[in-house]
Amino acid sequence: MVTRKEVAEKAGVSVSVVSRAMNNSGYVEAEKKKRILEVADKLGYYPHPVAEALQKRRTKQLLFFCKDLRNSFYIDMYQGMVEAARKRDYMMVFNGSMDFEKIRDAMIDGIIMPNEVVTQHYLDTVGRNYRIPVIAASYGNPARFSRAVPRVEIDMEKVMELAVRELRANGHKRLALAMPYPFRTMDVRRLAFCSLMEEVYGNRIKDYYIGIHREELPEDPRILAFQEDEDRESGMYLPEEDFFGKGELAAQLFAERKIDATAVVAFNDEFALGMCKRFHALGIQVPRDISLIGIDGSSARKYRDPCLTSVGLFPEKQGARCVDTLLDMLEGKKVKYVSGSPIKLIKGDSVRKLE
Known part of the structure; x- marks a missing residue:
C-alpha cells in the first residue's frame, strides 16, 4: 500500500506538505503541488479516508449527490439507482447536502452527480484532488469538465422536437415556452425551441418566452420569492429550485401579458403542474383554453387532473444506467464517455386537438 510518506519522499517534500496538497487545504506552491499530484497519480496513491480498507475490499456503496429533494424527477432517478445497485450487490446512499467536503469522510466507492452544474462545482473544488470515480447525469447542456467524467446523457434537443411535434400534430401553431431562466440562457431546451419556432416568429420569438428570473423581471417584486434559487449561479450554494412555484408565476404572467399562444411547453413537469394550478385559479381551463406539455414524464404528473402530457425522460432508467456504468468503471471495464438514455x-x- 502506498503511503503519504512515500509520496513525500518521491516528491522531495515533507508529509505535511503532501497532506495540504492532497486535501486542498493550506498554501502549497503551484509547481510543488503539481509535482505532488503527479507523483501521487504515478504511485497510485489516493487520499481516501478509508484507503487501507478499500485496497482490500470495496465498501459496496455508491453515493447519489443531490439536494433537490422536492423534485419528483430526482426521486424517480434515485429509485432506479437503488434497484440497479441491488442487482449488483451494491447499496445506494443519498447526500442532500451541498458540502462537498463531507464526501471525504464517506465510505463509498463512487459518486453519481445529478447534472452538469453540480458536477463542475465538485470538480472545481474537492474533486480537483479527490480522485474517486464519478459519473454525471447529463442533459446536453454545454459543459467542459475540468477532467474527463463519463456521463449518461438525455438528448434534450430531441425532447423539444417531440414536444413541438405533438403540439403541431394537434393543430397548434402559436407555441410559448416557459422556463426558470433568462432568455439568454444556453439551456438546450431554449435553444431547440427557438430553432424550431424561428420561421414562425422571426425576431418576435422573445414575446413567446416566459422566463421566471430576476433578469427577466427586474421590477417585479414577485420574483423575490425565488431569490435563494438564483443565488446558486454565483457560488457553491445550490438549493432546491422551486419549479412548481415558478410555474405558478409563469401562468400568471402568461395571462397578464395576454400571450396569444394556444399551447405552452413547460421547462419540466413540476413547472407545468404549477402552471396548471394557477391557470385553474384564474379560470383558464387546461386543455380547453390552453394546452400544456411538460418534460420529465415523472410519476407526479399522474396525480393531477387533467393528467399531464409529457415527454418522458425515464429518470429511473437514466439513474440505473448511471449505476451500471459506474460499477463497470470500478470493475475495470471499458465504458463510453457519453452514453444515451431513452425518451418517449x-x-x-x-x-x-384544434379543429
Whole structure:
C-alpha cells in the first residue's frame, strides 16, 4: 500500500506538505503541488479516508449527490439507482447536502452527480484532488469538465422536437415556452425551441418566452420569492429550485401579458403542474383554453387532473444506467464517455386537438 510518506519522499517534500496538497487545504506552491499530484497519480496513491480498507475490499456503496429533494424527477432517478445497485450487490446512499467536503469522510466507492452544474462545482473544488470515480447525469447542456467524467446523457434537443411535434400534430401553431431562466440562457431546451419556432416568429420569438428570473423581471417584486434559487449561479450554494412555484408565476404572467399562444411547453413537469394550478385559479381551463406539455414524464404528473402530457425522460432508467456504468468503471471495464438514455412522448389529457 502506498503511503503519504512515500509520496513525500518521491516528491522531495515533507508529509505535511503532501497532506495540504492532497486535501486542498493550506498554501502549497503551484509547481510543488503539481509535482505532488503527479507523483501521487504515478504511485497510485489516493487520499481516501478509508484507503487501507478499500485496497482490500470495496465498501459496496455508491453515493447519489443531490439536494433537490422536492423534485419528483430526482426521486424517480434515485429509485432506479437503488434497484440497479441491488442487482449488483451494491447499496445506494443519498447526500442532500451541498458540502462537498463531507464526501471525504464517506465510505463509498463512487459518486453519481445529478447534472452538469453540480458536477463542475465538485470538480472545481474537492474533486480537483479527490480522485474517486464519478459519473454525471447529463442533459446536453454545454459543459467542459475540468477532467474527463463519463456521463449518461438525455438528448434534450430531441425532447423539444417531440414536444413541438405533438403540439403541431394537434393543430397548434402559436407555441410559448416557459422556463426558470433568462432568455439568454444556453439551456438546450431554449435553444431547440427557438430553432424550431424561428420561421414562425422571426425576431418576435422573445414575446413567446416566459422566463421566471430576476433578469427577466427586474421590477417585479414577485420574483423575490425565488431569490435563494438564483443565488446558486454565483457560488457553491445550490438549493432546491422551486419549479412548481415558478410555474405558478409563469401562468400568471402568461395571462397578464395576454400571450396569444394556444399551447405552452413547460421547462419540466413540476413547472407545468404549477402552471396548471394557477391557470385553474384564474379560470383558464387546461386543455380547453390552453394546452400544456411538460418534460420529465415523472410519476407526479399522474396525480393531477387533467393528467399531464409529457415527454418522458425515464429518470429511473437514466439513474440505473448511471449505476451500471459506474460499477463497470470500478470493475475495470471499458465504458463510453457519453452514453444515451431513452425518451418517449407520454400522452395525457392536457393537450387539446384544434379543429
